[in-house]
Amino acid sequence: MRPKALKIILSALLMITLLGIIITHQVSAEAPRVIEITAKRFAFTPNQITLKKGEPVILRLKSEDVTHGFFMRKLKIDETIEPGKTLDVAVTPDTAGTYTTICDHFCGVNHGSMNMTISVVE
Numbered sequence: 604m605r606p607k608a609l610k611i612i613l614s615a616l617l618m619i620t621l622l623g624i625i626i627t628h629q630v631s632a633e634a635p636r637v638i639e640i641t642a643k644r645f646a647f648t649p650n651q652i653t654l655k656k657g658e659p660v661i662l663r664l665k666s667e668d669v670t671h672g673f674f675m676r677k678l679k680i681d682e683t684i685e686p687g688k689t690l691d692v693a694v695t696p697d698t699a700g701t702y703t704t705i706c707d708h709f710c711g712v713n714h715g716s717m718n719m720t721i722s723v724v725e
């Protein structure tokens with residue numbers, strides 16, 4: 604085989620390998636776990652979720668009745684959940700712990716007890 608032909612074949616192989624690495628990387632990088640949370644007077648369902656420190660997730664929030672809040676200062680989450688809409692919130696927790704997340708939008712008589720727990724593990 605002529606050296607020039609060999610060089611072309613080797614370059615082509617290198618390109619294919621690099622392309623494969625790039626594609627694999629993008630697919631794994633752009634698929635954060637999606638966790639659905641539904642708000643309804645006077646609870647969130649589920650009322651406890653567990654996240655991993657450093658793992659990006661999408662919290663998919665919706666309300667089945669009225670407008671609710673979704674507030675957790677330490678995780679920098681401060682959202683308003685309007686009925687009929689779906690709200691995606693990207694979160695990457697950087698500290699392990701147990702965080703009580705509250706409804707901070709007045710939604711009725713038991714509004715004060717409407718909360719859920721977000722646990723972040725190492």
Ligand SMILES: [Cu+2]
Nearest residue numbers: 706708710714
């Ligand atoms: Cu409320």
